[in-house]
Amino acid sequence: MEQDRLDTNPVFGRRKLKFGTFQTNLDSGCVMSGLDGRLEITWPNTVALAKLADDMEFEAIVPVARWRGFGGAHNPQGPGFEAYTWAAGISASTARSGVVSTSHVSLNHPIIAAKQCSVIDHISNGRFTLNVVCGWNGPEMEMFDVPLTGHEDRYARAEEWLAIVRRLWTEDADFDHDGRFYRIKKGYLQPKPIQKPYPAIMNAGSSERGRHFAAKNCDLVYTVLRTHDFDACAAHVAAYHRLAREEYGRTVRVWTLATVVQGETEREARRFYDYYVHEKGDWVAAGNVVAAMAAEINERNYPAERARAMAEMFVSGWGGHPLIGTKEQIVDGLARLSRMGIDGVLLSWPRFEAGMREFRDMTLPLVKQAGLRDQY
Numbered sequence: 001m002e003q004d005r006l007d008t009n010p011v012f013g014r015r016k017l018k019f020g021t022f023q024t025n026l027d028s029g030c031v032m033s034g035l036d037g038r039l040e041i042t043w044p045n046t047v048a049l050a051k052l053a054d055d056m057e058f059e060a061i062v063p064v065a066r067w068r069g070f071g072g073a074h075n076p077q078g079p080g081f082e083a084y085t086w087a088a089g090i091s092a093s094t095a096r097s098g099v100v101s102t103s104h105v106s107l108n109h110p111i112i113a114a115k116q117c118s119v120i121d122h123i124s125n126g127r128f129t130l131n132v133v134c135g136w137n138g139p140e141m142e143m144f145d146v147p148l149t150g151h152e153d154r155y156a157r158a159e160e161w162l163a164i165v166r167r168l169w170t171e172d173a174d175f176d177h178d179g180r181f182y183r184i185k186k187g188y189l190q191p192k193p194i195q196k197p198y199p200a201i202m203n204a205g206s207s208e209r210g211r212h213f214a215a216k217n218c219d220l221v222y223t224v225l226r227t228h229d230f231d232a233c234a235a236h237v238a239a240y241h242r243l244a245r246e247e248y249g250r251t252v253r254v255w256t257l258a259t260v261v262q263g264e265t266e267r268e269a270r271r272f273y274d275y276y277v278h279e280k281g282d283w284v285a286a287g288n289v290v291a292a293m294a295a296e297i298n299e300r301n302y303p304a305e306r307a308r309a310m311a312e313m314f315v316s317g318w319g320g321h322p323l324i325g326t327k328e329q330i331v332d333g334l335a336r337l338s339r340m341g342i343d344g345v346l347l348s349w350p351r352f353e354a355g356m357r358e359f360r361d362m363t364l365p366l367v368k369q370a371g372l373r374d375q376y
């Protein structure tokens, strides 16, 4: 039953540029817009997207752990499926893609989380990845009456939480744990996950503390590319590898997010972007995201211009690097990400299902021709 995770989990595969989908468990997907054809969250709809990913051999299907939406006209990300139960169902509905679940450290007890991960790893036959998140969104944490502590404490708890999860996944004898955040008596977990030594772990922290946590503990680190400048992005990716190697003696794979806005012509793609972002965008909801981030993430205070640019990123694709243009331009954009050192990219489309079908039929053949899906 036990298998080397390099053989079972596609996130460890050898394709030059790996693909995934992002946030297909939540209403509206990655956009904040009144756009027709955006993801309406029903079980058949989320499974349809997972099956498209599976058919295209995408390496990862990544949900988001979200507990309430962002208000505005459409309350994007309000209705949605809980990440573990969703990942269990998605694992049973797919055969090839890697499947991710996301755990808020302070909301999921490590014994329950370790067990849920093990179940999903069995259902998926070793395709599971755990995304460890510490939370940043004040209003959803308030709903639980769980304080969003400072970064040091948040990530200190995550270190201890993950150490317990790893022990449960790997140690056969019962163990006691007496730590700063958790006390466990005779910790026990069977069956162990399929993946050996244990399932893949990812994190997307962007603070300095978060980056260290990811470089020290995770197999996949996710980063949002905040500029189009090639050298700056390549240096940003290289910095993750250097941090992991030099401080922790580890290798990590760096993934990012991109939003695909494709048209017959570049002009048409740009017109579509204007339509769903500037005409139909839910700027109130996006403003609420920026406000939550300003309040909670590093207590940064954004200048108005930066806040506006951030809001546009959230409206257009939840921070995804925008790839706008013809299918050839989309492929060029993906090739550029690969040249920056990106190992994998989570894709989203404003009209998720129509966009994925178009990608499968028109764009993916060119992606393959460009060698981006070759094995290295």
Ligand SMILES: Cc1cc2nc3c(=O)[nH]c(=O)nc-3n(C[C@H](O)[C@H](O)[C@H](O)COP(=O)(O)O)c2cc1C
Pocket (backbone or CB within 6 Å): 063, 064, 065, 066, 102, 131, 132, 133, 134, 135, 136, 137, 203, 204, 205, 206, 207, 208, 209, 210, 211, 222, 223, 224, 257, 297, 298
């Ligand atoms: C790909 C990706 C997935 C994420 N998934 C979640 C999630 O499901 N739930 C959540 O609360 N935060 C999620 N985040 C936010 C990060 O976990 C993290 O809190 C954020 O990037 C801020 O970094 P910091 O914690 O170092 O301040 C995600 C971020 C990215 C880029």
